[in-house]
Amino acid sequence: MRVVVAPDSFKGSLTAAAACAAMETGVLRAVPGAEVARVPMADGGEGTLDCIGAATGGAEIRLDVGGPLGDPVTARYLLAADASSAVVELAAASGLPLVDPARLDPLRADTEGTGRLIADAIRRGARSVLVCVGGSASTDGGTGLLRALGVRFLDAAGAELPPGGGSLAGLARVDFTRVPAEVRATRFDIACDVTNPLIGPQGAAAVFGPQKGAGPADVRRLERGLVRLADVLADQLGIAVHHLPGAGAAGGTCGGMLAVLDATAQPGCELVARSVGLPDAMTGADLVLTGEGRLDRQSADGKVVSHVARLAAERGIPVVALAGQVVPPLTTLYDLGLTAAFSIADGPRTLEAMTGSAAGLLAHAAEQTLRLRTG
Template sequence: MRVVLAPDSFKGSLTADAVCAAMQTGVLRAVPGAEVVRIPMADGGEGTLDCVGAATGGREIRLDVEGPLGAPVTARYLLDPGRASAVVELAAASGLPLVDPAHRDPLRADTTGTGRLVADAIRRGARSVLVCVGGSASTDGGTGLLRALGFRFLAASGAELPPGGGALADLDRIDTGGVPEQIRRTRFRIACDVTNPLIGPRGAAAVFGPQKGAGPEEVRILERGLARLADVLAERTGVAVHDVPGAGAAGGTCGGLLALLGAEALPGCELVADAVGLPAALDGADLVLTGEGRLDDQSAGGKVVSLVARLAAARGIPAVALAGQIVPPLTELHGLGLTAAFSIADGPRALAEMSESAPRLLAAAAEQTLRLRVA
């Protein structure tokens, strides 16, 4: 039996490679002679840098930059001097896990630190930059990142807006005069992990704001700010990103980069799948195990599980997802080809306890899945 393991990370608990290791333990308990192929995956959010780096190489650069709320953090990115390219993961500098839950500030959090990484990569010779968005703490429309590259976001008085999405409703104009020619000549690509538009009921503020600590009134403030940003971007560049699928990724960062940098947005999980050779690894497989920390209605919108299910179904291979939490219905995922999904939970547990026990629970769930498959 050939079993391919292609999970995302269990965020806050296990890396994708650690998930693969736990799954492999369970598979080999059930089928000791199984051929196990481990393909750690990511979707453009946390963990993408490691997956792409393991497959393509590159030099790791570490840099002290501003975190989501301005406190210093040490972040990293990948630089490939031979190809004059870089891979920057937004979560490394501007990710939600970098903010203590008790001190989240969704109106002030921004992406300046990620912009510092991008600027450093270009200074070191990168002429093509892949920005992996996802897992952000902010809803600033990418203005922090862009500010670090020389863009200025101004109020009607001419004063520069303070950091964060909470101030964007006062945006009057965007000054591009200070953007270096080096930045203008750089090719930017964005690895997106969602298909949400910038604004509206499925937009960045409405859907992801509460996950970042925004209450109802803060969501309304962020929505107004993103709508104003979209209007000014359209006036300034002629590019309307209000309803563009994926523009809402990373608190609207994708939308800002599409309009002001001419960036090309790509489905993150597809980009990673190609880089790590997932399509070829699936050929001849008897079963695919995938998974992520939480399976819900967002999982069908450009996440790892949805891609793995689709690729497996195209080859007639059963695909089973293991997750810490499952929120039904999973109708869309099943429609994409997911055979079944199982929670690894073995009873009521606190989140911290679940995280600590995740390797053992994953191994047990993988073992039982394989026993059913070979029965």
Template sequence: MLAPDSFKGSLTAAEVCAALEAGVLRAVPGAEVVRIPMADGGEGTLDCVGAATGGKEVLLDVEDPLGAPTTARYLLDTDRAAAVVELAAASGLPLVDPARRDPLRADTTGTGRLVADAIRRGARSVLVCVGGSASTDGGTGLLRALGFRFLSRSGAELPPGGGALAELDRIDTGGVPANVRRTRFRIACDVTNPLIGPRGAAAVFGPQKGAGPAEVRTLEHGLTRLADVLAEHTGVAVHDVPGAGAAGGTCGGMLALLGAEALPGCELVADAVGLPAALDGADLVLTGEGRIDDQSAGGKVVSLVARLAAGRGIPAVALAGQVVPPLTDLHALGLTAAFSIADGPRALADMSESASGLLAAAAEQAVRLRTA
């Protein structure tokens, strides 16, 4: 059984599966190999769910995180009146050239356009996968595209981005359509960070999006004001809710104003692709991701696969570009072993280019050890 995440910036989960299978078959020609590409709610989730469940891919012209035109896609299942939207498709950090990054102005409006289009086409259940965002806007761009208005004390609508949120005075919901109010929203979340504080969206993820120390303070102030106003408006306090800080606080805004349900992304994907049932009868499970470290046990694909395999008495081996001990928590979850695919000192770019061959070689050796 093969159930890896993608190696971000190098291989998709499906490509990782193909490389692993090549190595398995070198060790055991004729072996029955079951591929289950996985994701944790971030980039690649749409492909994994789409491959397993079908549905129609919809392309839409929307705004990128800084308002420039871009084309993004989402998945629409008309039979089930359901849609899957990947935030990174319209509001992801890779869409913004490093020279253009503006962490105070970046927002999630493009993702909101995708959600609104899905609802207009009949979706009554929308899963939003929130990994990989470029913004720290508390989800206000997404919510604005659904009819919410974020107003200053003078009654003016705030400009896009988290940098303006400190001026938020109230939220106008009068323009939210009835079909949005009737929609069930779920969030595939791959982190447990709260909205604000030292582990919050601005402090932890802001620097990754180009925010310097002063900008992080501005974003923190804005998200705190947003959380206060959300609590006043809805009675839902999201300041310290685990996961509310995901995607620059998008999860927090959706929890409060849309009544969304946040769930671990990899568990949602596992259910959608049928991973638990596919594990039955497996002799060995190979999983992996780009880097395995002490964060991998906190709801990442490797941790879920290890736990499910251990529950069935199946050994699980993880392969990664880099393995950073200690892995005590992963072993406690049931992971048998983890190995780096590096075959010697290599630059990161070289590792990325050679990842497929390195994965195949490592998989072959892991299977030979199992069958010895």
């Protein structure tokens, strides 16, 4: 029997690689002779760097940069062996977990640290950069990232705007004259984990701002800033990113990169699946196991479980999702090809207890799934 295990991380408890190991343990308990293919997955957000690095190799570069509020952080990115390409994970330098919840500042937080990682990769020779967006602490439209690459955001008096999305409503002009030739010669790809537009009721400020500490007044201010940024970029560059799907990813970072860097955005799951060889791994498989921390209707919107289910269904392979919490209805996931979904919980537990026992619980759930398949 051949089983493919291709989960996302279980945030706060298991990396995708650790989840794979736990699933494999359970599979082999039920079917000792099974062939298990481990394929850790991610959706373009946190954890994507590790998945791609494990599959493709390369050097992990560590760099001291400014975090979302300017505090020093040591972040990392992946540089290919020949230094021609790099993978940068926004969450490593500009992620929400880097900010103490008591210090959240949604108006000032920015993405400059991520831009410093990109600039370092380009300095080392990279001319193809994949930026994995998701999990940001900011709603700055990517202006911090772009500022680190030489772009200037100016007010009516010609002064540079302060960092963060809170100042963008005062944007009068964008200056590209200091962007180095090396940056202009670089190809930028973006792995997106959401499809939200830049502005509007489903945009970056309205949907994700509150998760970053923005109150109603902050959300309105951030929305005005993103609208102004999109208007100015459309006027100067002729590229309107206001309502492009995915432009709202990472607080609008995707939108800013699409307009200024002529970047190409791709669904993160599809990009990661190709990079780690998931389609090939499914060849000849009898069963696919996937999973994530919480499975609900949002899991159908570009997340790992939905993409794995679709790939498996296209090949006629049953696919089962295991999750810390399963919240129905899952109709859309079933329509995409998911066969069944089970919670790994073994009874009433606190979140802390679940987190501490996640590997054992996941292994047990995988074992029971395989016993059902082979019984």
